[in-house]
Amino acid sequence: MVLEHAVLEVLPGQEAAFEEAFATAKALISAAAGFRSLRLSRCVEEPNRYLLLVEWEQLEDHTVGFRSSTAYQEWRNLLHHFYDPPPTVTHYEDRVTIR
């Protein structure tokens, strides 16, 4: 399992429109091969900042499979115009978990 991580800086004042677009967009990513889970959270200290965490079966399910899909083009069209600057997307592997 690999965890996709992105901090999303949404244009101030566009938070409600972003969340509405995301409600549509989430079906595009959750249907992708290798998708496991998703969490979109909003920052307490900076309300126009969001955290996107997506679990994938393996790295390539995101970087190759999803990103080369037509669904990803729709995802970009729905969401990317809300971001300034464009987000940096990275991936993480769990080392310690306590539940």
Add this chain to the structure above:
Amino acid sequence: MVLEHAVLEVLPGQEAAFEEAFATAKALISAAAGFRSLRLSRCVEEPNRYLLLVEWEQLEDHTVGFRSSTAYQEWRNLLHHFYDPPPTVTHYEDRVTIR
């Protein structure tokens, strides 16, 4: 529930020592009032970068309860000398979850 978020830049070459110290330190945070879960993950693209995610019952369990405890002083002593620069810690509230 609130999610604590910190990206930890560990001094290059100190990753193994950091993970060893974290194996001790995790008991300090998981015993805190309001602690719910913890996840420490390592970045695929930048191997000296870690992501710390901690779920708390409420914001003040972290910002007031844990940070004013003697356990937090031990936590700092064990871990903070590995970081450069010091991490920025923020908090998030879930907006969308798909599991």
